[in-house]
Amino acid sequence: MKKFIVFILAGLLTVSVFAQENNKEKGVFVIVEDMPEYPGGDLAMRDDIAALVKYPEAAKDNGIQGKVYVTFVVNEEGNIEDAKIARGVDPSLDKEALRVMNALDKTWKPGKQKGVPVKVSYTVPIKFALDGGAAEEKKIARGEGSDAVFFVVEDMPEFPGGDEALRKYIANAINYPDVAKKEGIQGKVYVSFVVEKDGSVGDAKIERGVDPSLDKEALRVVKALPIWKPGKQRGEPVRVQYTVPINFALN
Template sequence: MKNFVLIILGLVLSINVFAQNDKENVFVIVEDMPVYPGGEEALRNDIATLVKYPVVAKENGIQGKVYVSFVVNKEGKIEGAKIARGVDPSLDKEALRVMNALDKTWKPGKQKGVAVKVSYTVPINFALDKEAAKEEKTSHGEGVNQVFFIVEDMPEFPGGDEALRKHIADSLDYPEIARKNGIAGKVYVSFVIEKDGSVGDAKIARGVDPSLDKEALRVIKNLPLWKPGKQRGEPVRVQYTVPINFALN
C-alpha cells in the first residue's frame, strides 16, 4: 500500500489578456480547445499513474501543490513544460518528468479552423498520506461550511469550461495604469462555488500588482451562477483556482 496520495485538481483555466497579438502565436483561448484522449478525467488518471513520490521529499515530509504549464502544439504533442509555481526541487522535477512522459496525442486546438499552439496550466498536489488528503479536501471549516476541492459531481459553468474562458476574457479590461507602466504577469484567483451556484470567497492566491489583482478579482466576483457541485447527491461548496495572465508586447 502506497503511503502517499496524489491529488490532481481539475485543469486550471489559464486566461491570457494581450494588449497586442502574441509574436510566438501561443494561444490560451481558441475557438476549439485542445482535447486530451478521453478528456480531463483521463488526463488526471494518466498523470496519477505516472507519478512516483520522490523518496527525498517523502523522507523529509515535503508536500504541496506544483503548477506545471505547457503547450499543446499543432501536432497535439506537449512541449515547453515548465514550472509555473514550484514547491521543492524534487517535487518540481517529478511533476515535469510526468508531464513530459505523457505520450498520448491530443486533439490540437484550432483558431479559425487552423491548428495552433495552446497553453495549459495543471496543478498537481502532492500529499503524503490518505488522511492528509482527506484533511485537505475539507480543510476550510467543518459541517455545512466544508469546502471541497474534488467532488463526485464538479460544479459546471453555463456552457462549460470554454464558455468560462471566453466570459472571463470578454469581461477583462487591462488596467490603464498597468499598461502605461509595462506591468504584466499571472494572477492566481481562488474562489468557492457555493451550494446555490454563486461565487464566494474570491481572493488573490498569488498576485502581481494591485491594479491587475483588483481587475482579476472584479471579474471573478461577477461571474454568473454555476451548476453547483455535489457530493453523495447533496450540493456542497467547491473551491477553484484560476490563473489569469496579463501580457503586454
C-alpha cells in the same frame, strides 16, 4: 509509513485577456477560438496524472508537500512540448511533476485559431499531499461538516457552457487597467474561489498576484461570475474550491 495523495487542482483553466500570440517568434497562443482538449476531458487528465505520479522518497521523508504549477505547450499535432515549472515547491516535487507531464502519451485535440491548428500554452496545478491514512478524506477538503470546502469531488462544478465559455466570459469581462498598460505591466494572476452549494461564487482571493492593479481587476471579474452548476459528492451539493490563472498580456 506515510501514505500520499496527489491530485490536480479543481481549476485547470488558463485565461488570457486577449486572443493574441504569447510569443511572436514561437507563435504560441494563450487563448484561441477552439482550445486544446485532453482525451476524456479534465477529469481524465487528473486521473492519468495521479496514476503516473510517484511521490519522491526524499520529499516523503522530509514531509514536503505543496502545489506545483506546470506550464506547457500543446502543439499543432496535439502533443505536449516545452513543459516547464511555472511555480515550484521543492526540486524533487518539481522534477516529478515535470516528468509526469512529459510522460503523458495521449494525443490532445489541438487548439485551433480560425480553423487552423496552432500551438497553445496550458497550465496545470498539481498538488502533492502526504497523508497519515485515516485522515485522507480531510486532505481533499478543508473544514468539516456542511461548511467543508472540497478540492476534488465526484461531480465537479460546471460553468454555464463549460470551460470554453468560462474562458471567453472572463476575457470579455476584463478591463485592462490603464496604469498597468502605461507601465507595461503583464503577467499571470491566479485567483481561487469557492463554488457554493447553490452555484454562487464566494471567498474569491488572490493565490498568486502580479501587480495590485491587475490583481484587483482579476478579483473583480471572478467575484461577478454568474451562477454555476454546483459540485456534488455522493450525490449531494457541496462547496468546491476552484482556481483560475488569468493571463494579462499586452500586444
